[in-house]
Amino acid sequence: MIEIERLTKRYGATTAVDQLTFTVRPGTVTGFLGPNGAGKSTTLRMILGLNTPTGGSVTVDGVPFARRPRGLRHVGALLDAGDVHGGRSARAHLSALARGNRIPLGRVEEVLAEVGLGKAAGRRIGGYSLGMKQRLGIA
Template structure:
């Protein structure tokens, strides 16, 4: 379960998120909608511990996500499909994620197959189309 309580994020004089509270219950598909600049990405970054809130709190299954040493065992997130090292191969990128999260190396081949990137596993990500990067992000 994700619990967001009175979350606020300011960047200088700009308030990106103000007093946001919500709960995402397990087993439900939850949409996060709003216009550009509404604070959706900022909120997701705070949930994942990538940005520190100015005020408020966020927990995933009762504790801050950044306190989990093996995050991919609990949450999968794709914020920007192009935010990958273009010089790495798809397999190397996923292998690094797996290694850092103590996920068996065999899982890399499984997820590449699931997203239809087996044939591109040894190609450098920098040459991928946006759709291929998105599928790689989902595999991650």
């Protein structure tokens, strides 16, 4: 469960997220919609421990995500499909993530096949289309 209570993020005089409160219960699909600049990405970055809130709290299954030593064992997120090392292959990229999160390396080939990238797994990501990068991010 994701619980957000009065979450706030300020950058100087600019308030990006202002006392946001909501709960995402297990097993539900939840959309997070809003116009550009509404604070969607900032909120997601705070959930994942990538940005520190100015105020309020956020937990994933009762624990701040940043305190989890192996985050990908609990949560998957795709914030920017293009934010990958273009010189690496998809297989190398996912293998590094798997090793760092103590996920069995056999899972890499499984998820590459699931997203339809099995045949392109050895190619450099820099040559991938946006759609392929998005599928890699989901993997």
